Amino acid sequence: MAKTYPVMKGAEAFHFPGNEVGILVQHGFTGTTQSMRGLGEYLAKCGFTVYGPRLKGHGTHYEEMEGTTWKDWIESADDGYRMLKKKCSQIFVVGLSMGGTLAVELAHRHPEIRGMVLINAAMKMDSLERTALEEGSRFLDAIGSDIRAEGVQELAYEKTPVKSVKEIVKxxxxxxxxxxSVSCPALILVSKEDHVVPPSNSRFLFENLKSADKSLIELENSYHVATLDHDKELITRETEAFIKRLSYN
Known part of the structure; x- marks a missing residue:
């Protein structure tokens, strides 16, 4: 029988009931809902219904993550979308890093999604692709907490399973x-300096999304986990404005 691990304090899923506008807020690879909670709380204060799921295998122990697949992470995101759909007439998806990857996946699956906010979304990482080809090591060092602001820590795994690296590459x-083929309106936020996901990922999205309504905003003063960094207020303001512009009463 597989060992089960408790959820880390601060890594729990969060749900804030609100109006007919539902917002799915998704964290990144090896990370937790802690990186998105501040943004989620802000959007809830705007009156929106907000749900931040804990992706399968995350927020417990890296050995549990090792047993999950890319399809499990999509399923976690899709479960969150369907839960909001039962309560809300319009849905927006917001994602950091791999959460942004999942937001694009959901927008492809569910064309009725009103808009997506992609924060340092991961589309292609050569370093991880090289790692996925290596043999021998079971775990790598942590990739979390790429934050410019001093004294701010991301709640994330201290090790990264090589098997999980292969899954995110897939x-x-x-x-x-x-x-x-994704035509969903998109707000793309990209850190000028990111030591995890190359900023070229966001430019790829901006140039290749079919969306007629899309914009790219550069974050001048944040690293990868921008939702916890110096530009977090800019992210909340731009996200709020984007959702209010596209949602209908």
């Missing part, structure tokens, strides 16, 4: 092929 490969 997720990016599968999703990247779908980008040209």
């Amino acid at each position: 997720l990016m490969e599968v999703t990247r092929k779908k980008v040209p």
Whole structure:
């Protein structure tokens, strides 16, 4: 029987009931809902219904993550979407890093999604692709907490399973092929300096999404986990404005 691990304090899923506008807020690879909670709370104060799921295998122990697949992560995101759909007439998806990858995947699956906010979304990472080809190591060092602001820590795994690296590489490969067919309105936020996901990923999205309504905003003062970094207020303001512009009463 597989060992079960408790959910880390601060890594729990969150749900804030609100109006008919539902917002799915998704964290990244090896990360937790902690990276998105501040943004989620802000959007809830705007009156929206907000749900931040804990992706399968995340927020517990990296050995549990090792047993999950890219399809499990999509299922976690899709479960969140369907839960909001029962309560809300219009849905927006927001994602950081791999959460952005999942947002694109959901927009492809559910064309009725009103808009997506992609924050340093992961589409292609050569470093991880090289790692996925290596043999021997079971775990790698952590990739979390790429934050410019001093004294701010991301709640994330201290090790990364190599098997999980292979899974996110597959997720990016599968999703990247779908980008040209996604026409959902998109707000793309990209850190000028990111030590995890190359900023070229966001430019790829901006140039290749079919969306007629799309914009790219550069974050001047944040690294990868921008939702916890110096530009977090800019992210909340731009996200709020984007959703209010596209939602209908």
